[in-house]
Amino acid sequence: MLDLKRIREFPDDIRRGIQDKHERGDVDAVLDIDRRRREIIAGVDQLKNTRNVVSQEIARMKKAGEDASSRIEEMKGVSDTIKSMDEELRTVEEQLREMLLSLPNISHDSVPVGESDADNVEVRSWIPEHTVGINEESDEPLRDHIELGKKLGILDFDRGAKLSGSGFPLYTGAGATLERALINFMIDVHRNEHGYREVFPPFVVNTASMYGTGQLPKMTEDMYRCADDDLYLIPTAEVPITNMYRDEILDTEQVPSYFCGYSACFRREAGSYGKQTKGFLRVHQFNKVELVKFARPENSYDELEKLVADVEKILQLLHIPYRVRLLCTGDTSFSSAKTYDLEVWAPGEEAWLEASSCSNFEDFQARRANIRFRPDGPKSKPEFVHTLNGSGLATSRLMVALLENCQTPEGTVVVPKVLQPYTGFAVID
RNA sequence: GGAGAGGUGGGUGAGUGGCUGAAACCAACGGUUUGCUAAACCGUCAUAGUGGGACAACUGCUAUCGAGGGUUCGAAUCCCUCCCUCUCCGCCA
Incomplete structure (x- = not known):
């Protein structure tokens, strides 16, 4: 498996390397799905953070004998959103993984370019x-x-x-x-x-x-x-x-x-x-x-x-x-x-x-x-x-x-x- | 094939719903002490993703207690499924 960061940074080298090797692999598709993945992560991590913070608050309120029901109600919605986003993330990551696994290794510079x-x-x-x-x-x-x-x-x-x-x-x-x-x-x-x-x-x-x-x-x-x-x-x-x-x-x-x-x-x-x-x-x-x-x-x-x-x-x-x-x-x-x-x-x-x-x-x-x-x-x-x-x-x-x-x-x-x-x-x- | 037990950080091993990424001990690493060694004491002691930062130092957030799913505002802790390991019995090279 190639380093995702390397693909992000030197997509042209990777494209050429795959071609030289006479293998197939869609570098752009990898980059697209990686971009999508990071979008989802940014969003869902934000939500998880609020959930964690508020959950702590709920614990504190309960301990103090206060009524936390409105906060709990609020968090139900957040949790549902997290769940669906996590699901999407999992799908996207699985796709990315499959793509990465199917990309060949890139030849070292000292290897002659050739067909057969x-x-x-x-x-x-x-x-x-x-x-x-x-x-x-x-x-x-x-x-x-x-x-x-x-x-x-x-x-x-x-x-x-x-x-x-x-x-x-x-x-x-x-x-x-x-x-x-x-x-x-x-x-x-x-x-x-x-x-x-x-x-x-x-x-x-x-x-x-x-x-x-x-x-x-x-x-x-x-x-x-x-x-x-x-x-x-x-x-x-x-x-x-x-x-x-x-x-x-x-x-x-x-x-x-x-x-x-x-x-x-x-x-x-x-x-x-x-x-x-x-x-x-x-x-x-x-x-x-x-x-x-x-x-x-x-x-x-x-x-x-x-x-x-x-x-x-x-x-x-x-x-x-x-x-x-x-x-x-x-x-x-x-x-x-x-x-x-x-x-x-x-x-x-x-x-x-x-x-x-x-x-x-x-x-x-x-x-x-x-x-x-x-x-x-x-x-x-x-x-x-x-x-x-x-x-x-x-x-x-x-x-x-x-x-x-x-x-x-x-x-x-x-x-x-x-x-x-x-x-x-x-x-x- | 039959019957049980169990999977927590490098290791041992606590932990049955919320300040637990996780006690304690051991190992390891850094240091103090020391004529040297040992001992003692202090400290450090996971990995990954993502963001900020100079793809630096550093730092925010998120995830991870066999795997996946469920319940819940919140799960290492409760429920379900699967995988793996171990012990005993039977069978067999």
Whole structure:
């Protein structure tokens, strides 16, 4: 949610920002309704004041044994007016809130203006000195992850579909072990080397949480919902982890703080059928280790760079080639002010796959979720924190890259050194 | 699923219709005292909206005692609905 005062003061900037982001939002309507709201407040507060004053007087008169009936009669009318004005105010504020909730975050100045993926800017790329598998010298054609998965008996898409439908992958044998190893490895690196505190969140959350991080109201059709309990399956651990501190004021020393946590992620991917649906590329359930930061506003962009570096470290340790791209305004998500995507190279697909998205939301989520902190000791006035998060990383896409990069000409897969303590085996064959 | 209990400020916890935005205590913060620490004492100690003011200091008003509605001149206090938490029993991983 944007700051209403900021909209009042710089309406043109907001209009342009919304346009750059290719979102919709009627700034003038917001300003109109805000003006109306303040009118009502001015009037009704005045009336409440008289009511309070006169009520006190009535109390005093009664105590003194005087007759207060005329004053009481007078106040009946006032009370009725207050009631109807309060009702109108509530309606107006609800409208305003809905409008504000539907306005996107505005991109940071450092974000290139652009329309789509084509306008994203590659910031850097990284290629390991040596590959884990052996593929460059061989004449054997590279296999893709589906073929590898089938041949090695580690991914069973058909039976996954039998259980739940397409897009619900089933890992078997060494595949299941490898998946678990990846998760544990990533959490350990972030916890032990990057200073993140580990959390294990619930996988379903209530609507307030979904509003807090910005999934609601816009992404309703993309989420799985348990209608009987009015709970949603989380599309990312960002939701529960960021919402841990919803409606709280953090102490000075609690900011910045870093959290990492694993969760399964559930996405309906409505409307994307037919696109990249084969194998692991787009699934309804996947595993992800998420990084979340609560940062001070003045250095949240430094925190974003560090966050990206923390994710890169994982890929480097796994010897997986990747590139970092800065998303343009049009490709940046609704809630984010600035986003870097990390894309891993999948040689079997001959494609870059988005495996991580790292964003600074500034105070957009914090304002929605009402997460504040005292910037300068226990007496200082609360301010909204800046929230950041990034996938560190999503295992589905990572698994594709890993299998395809670490395959041998014989069709086996070499497990990267750093994962071997977690898997207990060095080769999948 | 059955039966109960309860939701008040950072915490504990008073408060059953009007000088209660809310006692008291603890924590925290500032200070006095002190060789240092401790103790003691004094003081400060919510958030938001809206207006004045230089979008300062400061200040007026309004709101907030789980949420919403009702009764009343007036509600933390009475009534209704909902939400949440806890305890016991049953069932179950």
